[in-house]
Amino acid sequence: MANIQEKISALCPEATFEEGETLLVTVPDAKWHALAKAMKEDADLSFDYLVGITGVDWKESMGCIYYFTSTKYGTHVSVKVSTTDREKPMLHSVSDLWKVALIHEREVYDFYGIIFINHPDLRRYFLRNDWKGFPLRKDYDASDKANPIRLEAEKNEDDTVSYIEDAEGKIQKKRKLVFKPEEYVINIGPQHPSTHGVMRMRTALEGETITHIDMVTGYIHRGIEKLCEGLGYPQSLLFTDRMDYMSAHQNRHCLCLCIEKALGLEVPKRAQVIRVMMDELMRLSSHLLSYGCLTMDLGATTAFFYGFREREIILNIFEKTCGARMSLNYDTIGGVMADIDVDFANDVKALCKLMPERLKEYHKLFTGNVIANNRLRGVGVLSREDAINLSVTGPSGRGSGWACDVRKTAPYSIYNEIDFDEITETEGDSFARYMVRMREMEQCVKILEQLADNIPEGDYCAKVPKIIKLPVGHWFQQVEASRGAFGVYIESTGEKTPYRMHFNSPCLNLLGAVDPCTRGEKIADLIAINASLDYVVPDVDR
């Protein structure tokens, strides 16, 4: 850490440092872009993976916290850039260095109104174009006078704004068109069988070939981050199940870990084992669903039912212990809500016994099929560099050969005691992403087999104070959700409620990969690529 500090202060003498769980570097905005470039390109730092951007309103100033990881050295650093101007806050964009920032900066602009200089396409991302105000600012007027319920549909905004800084440092507002007038634009969504949720892809076509895609999201945005600011920590847990509902356990695990880290709470071993088993069951069920949806999107409807048949078994296991099949509400601060069902271990063992032969059946039905191979191989290729640049984590990132499994890179809970392999494929095409999921299912079974017989006795939940107050500070925690690295950022001022809670969801990054992956492919490939990236829209529209 000291090494990073030395290096950065050599690059940017104005930077100030704050020790914490990760080194926090505070940089003035004028020096930020140059430092960012150096941080990415310097051989000793090489922070090539931008984990996430969290906008925060500190009242006297506003700004962003960037989390970086170096895939080369495994080091972490966070950077704080802020501005005191509340009328027209401006920061420099880093979207030219990390493409993932294209989306994350639009999100920050949407909620905080921070203008990113040199960002090529600064429109609102989630809210309507005609929305007044920026809802996550602390002085936001939430009354319905400013934003009455709209009865008209939102108009398509075909021109976008970008604030360009010229050589003398003058900032000019420039308008440009998203689609050229002569382009043939097809609207895929918001009601469409294969958008996997309510979102819209405005797809410009040249015959059947895609030239580019404009994503329109926010149809089901619930403002979870804003809601969390008014709720206590145990209450905020409820939302995590409703983001990516296919990784409900992992998301909730992440938030619990973050709060426990802040409280310095020790979780009983039994609870940890149960949590990990639930995570893996969830991952298994998510990958089964992903298999089903991918095959169905490609037209093989029978395979879909095969995937769902086994998923039912997992949901039954969940139902017995958690009392629900979808929004499971199981993990809690300090452990889990209730002890496991008496049949739990046996059910899991039966599932582990069943899965290998069923996996064989899936491969027989779909993987070896000539049509499936033609449809998936070489389609939507994402190179390792692009995957890192776009922060495409999870099975999709590992399909591009990027070993980004948080369970291996930064083991949490009991993952460093478990024997399992990180699956990677090198091709980076849709088939590789599909195969990573299929092979990961075997690893899930392997983990479950190890744990099913070894659930230790003891408490299932630690003693936790009635009213949970986090100390002053900020924390960031990541777990490996079914679709990639899920992160939670909590900033606390010592109150019962978080000052700022940010969920860094993997699906938002996956969405950013759709446009680069699909350019030049056929419209049918868009469906295959979407299915192989396997995003879930509620995770995007948090």
Next chain:
Amino acid sequence: MFDFGIVTRWFDQLLCGIMPGWLATTIEGVIIAVALILVYAVLALFYILYERKLCAWFQCRLGPMRVGRWGWMQVFADMFKILIKELIKLRNTDKFLFELAPYLVILASMLSFAVLPWGRGLQIIDFNIGVFFMIAVSGLGVIGILLAGWASDSKYTLVGALRGGAQMISCELSVAMSIMTMVVLAGTMSISGIVYAQEDAWFIFKGHVPAIIAFIIYLIAATAETNRGPFDLPEAEHELTAGYHTEYSGIHFGFFYLAEYLNLFIVSGIAALMFLGGWMPLHIPGCDGFNMVMDWIPSVIWFLGKAFFISFIIIWFKWSFPRVRIDQLLAMEWKYLMPIGLFNIALMTVVVVYGWHF
């Protein structure tokens, strides 16, 4: 084996005895038309249930079970629902063409339905270029699909229709080519002639290697021509929501739906006619006892059974395979199926000229 020709001739003579010839022909025409439409509708209903039950079986499900025993009345419920649904008028459509398209599709399907040999002597028209007529009228359907896509004024339908046009026209070539291969073997284009030529052995056995090649090409190309999975690109539910018929509702949609199911029966019927002997029972030369038993089974059952068997294979395809992409489909057609088909005709000609068939 019972010859339905006896019945039809008796009826014709009866009518001619009491009225002038032109009136008798008109009445016969009307009766046949009504019968045809009835059989068409009933078969469509049967096919919908058949496919639903089969696909449920492939997918570890039960399929429709609630209405009637084993859900057999479900299709009637569905039909009445579609009959009483509103025909939604859309603002920017080309009204005339929009309404015309479903009729064109169903017309093409009915016309080719008319030439199928249902049983011994049970055939509506039997003229010496029957096969030629069949190929010609089945090609009409593509006009309906192109019109539907164009007139709907929607981008999904347009993409679907253009895919449909490209696909159907390409695959018709291979269908025609494999049928021609069998015509070479039969030596006639008359449908009854083709059936009678298979009296001693079905063509698929008689023509051995080239016949089997033609059969496989026919199955693939015919599935593509009827827009069924894995070649259901013009509809492509997951890409174009419903392709060329996205904007249709009520019975207009019903016509497309009906035509699609009946086209499945028609291509199966043609396959049965060309390769499996039409209504001709299974005969093994030399086993007279066995042949006698086979002759006991009515010819209509033979024909339907064969057609349903071929449909079973096509339905099996649909529910197992993923969908191909349009460029892959066209490449398959033009680079593989058609050259192989052309070569196969030559091979069949050689086989016939040298008498190498059974």
